[in-house]
Amino acid sequence: MDQLPTGLPSLATLSTWRDNFVRNTSEAFTKMQARDYIRLVVIIGAYALLRPYIMKIGARLQERQHERDAMEELLPADIHPNELRTGKKFAIPGVEESDSEEEGEAKPGQWGKRARVRQRKFIREKLEEEERRLREAQEEEEDKDIADLLED
Structure with a gap:
């Protein structure tokens, strides 16, 4: 493929691409039958009619998700930061205070x-x-x- 020093295709390549595009586009419409035109009109019409409804449904779903996210941010934390300063002991998930815990099979790269x-x-x-x-x-x-x- 011919390339200019800047990495762009040459004028001959661009001319070939243009010729191919024009030929393929014109032949696509000249070879279409009535059934193909009807199919094209139905697809474009359905898209034009259904798109606003689909956009509204998507907007509602997005608004609900934003409301859920906002409600989660407004919920109070389980532990207030001042409670951490008092020196109280808090349970850490997965850690029991007893030393009689079973050690699982430790695979390479994993801790028991x-x-x-x-x-x-x-x-x-x-x-x-x-x-x-x-x-x-x-x-x-x-x-x-x-x-x-x-x-x-």
């Missing part, structure tokens, strides 16, 4: 149940240590602020 529980406990302990360290640092900072105020 005990390994997942150990990992969650490890993360929980590290988070508690970090919170404790931050709390102590904050208390020390408050003590320094109070000491500075008392010295003045």
